[in-house]
Each structure stands twice: as C-alpha cells, then as structure tokens.
Amino acid sequence: MPINELRKDYILDRWVVIAPQRRRRPSDFTENLEERKEKAICPFCPGNEYLTPPASLVYLVKDGELKKDDDKNGLRHKNWVVRCIPNLYPAFMPPNSDNALNPQFNHIYVSREALGYHEVLIESPNHDEHPSTARITQLIYVINALRDRFSFLITRDYVKYVSIFRNYGASAGASLSHAHAQIIAMPIVPKILWEENAVSKKYYEENGRCVFCDIISVEIKSKRFIWNNDGFVIFAPWASINPFEFWIFPKRHQSSILELTEDEV
Ligand SMILES: [Zn+2]
Ligand SMILES: [Zn+2]
Structure with a gap:
C-alpha cells in the first residue's frame, strides 16, 4: 500500500x-x-x-x-x-x-x-x-x-x-x-498542542503557578464539577465545543499515560 x-x-x-x-x-x-x-x-x-x-x-x-x-x-x-x-x-x-x-x-x-x-x-x-x-x-x-x-x-x-x-x-x-x-x-x-504548551508555559512565567492546577482548584468547587477521586478530577469545561463534553485531569503532574501508577490505572 x-x-x-x-x-x-x-x-x-x-x-x-x-x-x-x-x-x-x-x-x-x-x-x-x-x-x-x-x-x-x-x-x-x-x-x-x-x-x-x-x-x-x-x-x-x-x-x-x-x-x-x-x-x-x-x-x-x-x-x-x-x-x-x-x-x-x-x-x-x-x-x-x-x-x-x-x-x-x-x-x-x-x-x-x-x-x-x-x-x-x-x-x-x-x-x-x-x-x-x-x-x-x-x-x-x-x-x-x-x-x-x-x-x-x-x-x-x-x-x-x-x-x-x-x-x-x-x-x-x-x-x-x-x-x-x-x-x-x-x-x-499537532498545532493545538504546541499552542497549549506555549500558553501554559507563559501562564507559569507570568503567575508562578501551573494553569492546570489553577483550573482544578476552581472547577472542583464549581457547578461544572462532575466527579473526583484521589487521582483524578472530572468536570465539564467552561468553553465546551460539544454538548456533554467533559475533561478528566490527573491531580498529579503527568504528561502522558506512561506516568500512571498501577493504582491510578
Ligand atoms: Zn499543576
Ligand atoms: Zn465483534
């Protein structure tokens, strides 16, 4: 082929x-x-x-x-x-x-x-x-x-x-x-990941904090919160593209599924 x-x-x-x-x-x-x-x-x-x-x-x-x-x-x-x-x-x-x-x-x-x-x-x-x-x-x-x-x-x-x-x-x-x-x-x-990477880096440089941690700290108490456990939090994002869209964030810093622990799996 x-x-x-x-x-x-x-x-x-x-x-x-x-x-x-x-x-x-x-x-x-x-x-x-x-x-x-x-x-x-x-x-x-x-x-x-x-x-x-x-x-x-x-x-x-x-x-x-x-x-x-x-x-x-x-x-x-x-x-x-x-x-x-x-x-x-x-x-x-x-x-x-x-x-x-x-x-x-x-x-x-x-x-x-x-x-x-x-x-x-x-x-x-x-x-x-x-x-x-x-x-x-x-x-x-x-x-x-x-x-x-x-x-x-x-x-x-x-x-x-x-x-x-x-x-x-x-x-x-x-x-x-x-x-x-x-x-x-x-x-x-993909371009969208370059963009996300660049913007979250800039956020860190300007605020001294991780943008993902900041999102979690807000959404875990908001009406968009869906569920969480020790490892993850699930919420409906502020600017959803699709109806019923939800995001799952790890609470720990990890950039790929290779970093999941056995418990988190
Ligand atoms: Zn973080
Ligand atoms: Zn079949």
Missing part, C-alpha cells in the same frame, strides 16, 4: 493527511441493526482473527496469569482478552522500501510522508463490551495494553506524537461497532 501524504496548509502550521485508501473503509452501518446482525461478520470478534492483519500485541490469560505476545509466522492467537492490530486502512504507516513518496517543498506546496503507525485496540472479545458497561478487570487490560503500545510507538525515531482516541457510533465515524480504540503515532506534533 502506498504511503499517505501529509500536506501543510498554505498558511498555517496545520497538517492534513491525504489518504486515498481510507475512502474504501468498510461500513457496517449502512444497513439497519437487525439486518446487520444477521448478515455481517465482525472481523474483531473471536474466531475471525484471520480476517485482520497479525496482532502487534495480544493479552492472553492462562491459569489466572497474564501473558503478552504478538502474532508471528501466520499464527493468529485465539482466546485473547485484548488484541492490538494494525489498521487495515492506515492514516500513518512505518517506512518501507516500496511505499516511498516524493515529498513536495516549494513556496506553496509543502508535504512529507505520513510516517508512523495506525493501530486498533480491540477492547474485549465481547462485541458490545464498551467502557460504560465493561467489567473493571477488562478496562484495566485495555488501559495497560494502550500503555504498552504507547511506550513502543513513542520510542520510534520518526514518531513525535501518539494520540489515543475512540469513536463511538456511526455518526462519530466508527466504521465497525465492536468495542475498539485507535492509536495513531505521527511524525508531527
């Missing part, structure tokens, strides 16, 4: 992935739910592992013990509790000799290869085990597996940023309804 192209906006430092292959993504939402249940085969359900690329990580539980492995030599592990696979229609992919692209660089057109990774974490062998109804033990596997992949991907030398996200439902862009998250490792840091 040819590598995708990352194109820079004419003016802004904003990059867009041009991915012709992703147009061909399957959709299992074109039919109504009953029809879908009868006809469709879910590639993420146990027994259908051969329909997906080999897993980059599987968690297996045997005699109460967790074992981590990947799929090699045509083997597809069965009886997994979580399973991480390359996305069949990746936005970003690792370099290889037959997917080179001619990057553009002139005064108008700037582009580069969309190097990185795009993986899918299948969160449960149970098709409908989404986080809101999942067993706590299962959610712990999910978070730890995301951490394992994050720590592998962030140490590749062409990876600058790893994003973990989850689409739920067709209207959010999920093309398959089995519980899953996505992991994207990309060669650029």
